[in-house]
Amino acid sequence: MDLTFSEREAAFRDELRAWFADNDPGPEPSHGRDGAEADDAHFGWRRDFQRRLHAGGWAAPHWPREYGGRGATLTESAIFFEELGRARAPLPANVLGLLLGGPTLMAWGTDAQKDRFLGPILSAEEIWCQGFSEPEAGSDLAALKTRAVREEDGWVVTGQKVWTSGAQHAKWCMLVARTDADAPRHRGLTYFLMDMEQPEIQVRPLRQITGESEFNELFIEGARIPDEHVVGGVGNGWKVALTTLMNERAGLAFFLQVRMRRLLDDLIGEAAARGVLDDDVAAERLGALHVKTEILRLTAYRGLTAIEKYGQPGPEGSLTKWMWSEANQELAELAVDLLGPDALVAGSPWGYEVLRSRGNSIEGGTTEILKNIVAERVLGLPRVRG
Numbered sequence: 001m002d003l004t005f006s007e008r009e010a011a012f013r014d015e016l017r018a019w020f021a022d023n024d025p026g027p028e029p030s031h032g033r034d035g036a037e038a039d040d041a042h043f044g045w046r047r048d049f050q051r052r053l054h055a056g057g058w059a060a061p062h063w064p065r066e067y068g069g070r071g072a073t074l075t076e077s078a079i080f081f082e083e084l085g086r087a088r089a090p091l092p093a094n095v096l097g098l099l100l101g102g103p104t105l106m107a108w109g110t111d112a113q114k115d116r117f118l119g120p121i122l123s124a125e126e127i128w129c130q131g132f133s134e135p136e137a138g139s140d141l142a143a144l145k146t147r148a149v150r151e152e153d154g155w156v157v158t159g160q161k162v163w164t165s166g167a168q169h170a171k172w173c174m175l176v177a178r179t180d181a182d183a184p185r186h187r188g189l190t191y192f193l194m195d196m197e198q199p200e201i202q203v204r205p206l207r208q209i210t211g212e213s214e215f216n217e218l219f220i221e222g223a224r225i226p227d228e229h230v231v232g233g234v235g236n237g238w239k240v241a242l243t244t245l246m247n248e249r250a251g252l253a254f255f256l257q258v259r260m261r262r263l264l265d266d267l268i269g270e271a272a273a274r275g276v277l278d279d280d281v282a283a284e285r286l287g288a289l290h291v292k293t294e295i296l297r298l299t300a301y302r303g304l305t306a307i308e309k310y311g312q313p314g315p316e317g318s319l320t321k322w323m324w325s326e327a328n329q330e331l332a333e334l335a336v337d338l339l340g341p342d343a344l345v346a347g348s349p350w351g352y353e354v355l356r357s358r359g360n361s362i363e364g365g366t367t368e369i370l371k372n373i374v375a376e377r378v379l380g381l382p383r384v385r386g
């Protein structure tokens with residue numbers, strides 16, 4: 001793919017840069033070690049920023065115009081994420097709705113669903129969460145046990161989900177549940193949009209090593225979902241869920257590699273200020289990470305070509321996610337080696353990165369699973385059995 005920006009792309013970037021210059025998100029509020037109120041304030045900061053993006057028409061440039069986006073090309077979407085990172089702006093509060101839920105509805109939803117749900121995703125009026133993982137079904141998602149039983153006026157759901165990011169703020173949950181216990185396990189699943197505001201759903205926050213509670217356990221005891229909130233048809237949940245997962249890996253890739261570039265530049269700046277760059281070993285390790293960051297950026301661009309060809313993100317997104325998680329963990333470890341105990345202070349920006357990066361190789365698909373996907377579906381190697 002040609003990486004030189006066309007006139008139109010350069011104009012898009014300049015307009016966006018000017019918008020960010022007028023709309024500084026302000027300093028990131030502290031969170032993590034400061035308790036639930038600080039976490040809520042941090043989320044509020046991200047929500048406010050999404051509202052400003054929305055008012056400026058920038059909440060989801062990659063969405064088609066008919067759904068409230070800008071109909072941005074893939075290269076323009078990449079420019080959007082690069083500029084978002086450059087402006088040190090946060091990921092929008094409704095990132096799961098914007099990157100996962102919206103595109104899934106555009107691919108599988110009915111017209112009525114698109115009319116009802118897409119607008120409030122953009123404006124951050126309704127936050128979305130992803131109810132896939134269960135205590136005994138993470139990597140092996142098709143093993144999930146949460147049941148949805150058909151009754152006269154819709155579906156009744158019972159079960160437990162875990163690691164549900166943002167559920168404490170969410171109005172809608174992308175829920176995958178078993179609707180046919182007798183069907184082969186991938187065929188017995190259905191994808192629903194579940195209203196989180198019902199007493200039959202208990203949301204219990206889980207505290208992470210960073211101190212914050214990004215994710216939660218969900219206990220669901222007879223929650224109700226009307227028929228019109230089934231997405232993609234009864235029994236078709238596996239295919240719909242794959243659309244969500246592929247959008248997760250491909251959609252976040254751009255933001256993540258840009259954020260990593262920014263962290264690496266910060267580390268180089270701090271290392272230079274302390275005279276650490278004169279150390280050959282330190283300089284070499286920083287140089288190696290610089291090369292990895294560039295490879296990541298170019299691979300993320302290459303992923304765009306796959307979307308251009310097939311209309312949907314392909315399994316190549318798994319490669320970027322895997323490479324990013326390894327490189328980001330390496331970066332946090334290097335910060336500790338170069339900056340010493342200063343990078344380990346609880347509540348400090350580097351202290352946060354060191355702890356938070358541990359989850360990178362688990363969230364959105366573990367590295368082992370991503371390697372299997374790359375081996376089987378990108379390289380065409382024989383399937384793993386057992």
Ligand SMILES: Cc1cc2nc3c(=O)[nH]c(=O)nc-3n(C[C@H](O)[C@H](O)[C@H](O)COP(=O)(O)OP(=O)(O)OC[C@H]3O[C@@H](n4cnc5c(N)ncnc54)[C@H](O)[C@@H]3O)c2cc1C
Pocket residue numbers: 129130131132133134135136137138139140162163164165166214215359360362363364365366367368369372
């Ligand atoms: C920060 C964070 C946020 C998250 N947010 C969400 C969310 O919003 N919604 C949601 O639904 N989930 C979320 N998750 C859950 C995440 O998707 C799961 O943790 C992940 O899929 C792994 O599942 P598991 O934890 O059950 O581990 P398991 O699947 O039990 O895996 C345990 C270990 O076994 C390995 N393993 C398993 N199967 C294989 C295999 N076939 N081959 C080789 N190795 C294998 C895994 O790689 C791992 O190392 C989040 C996780 C994190 C860390």
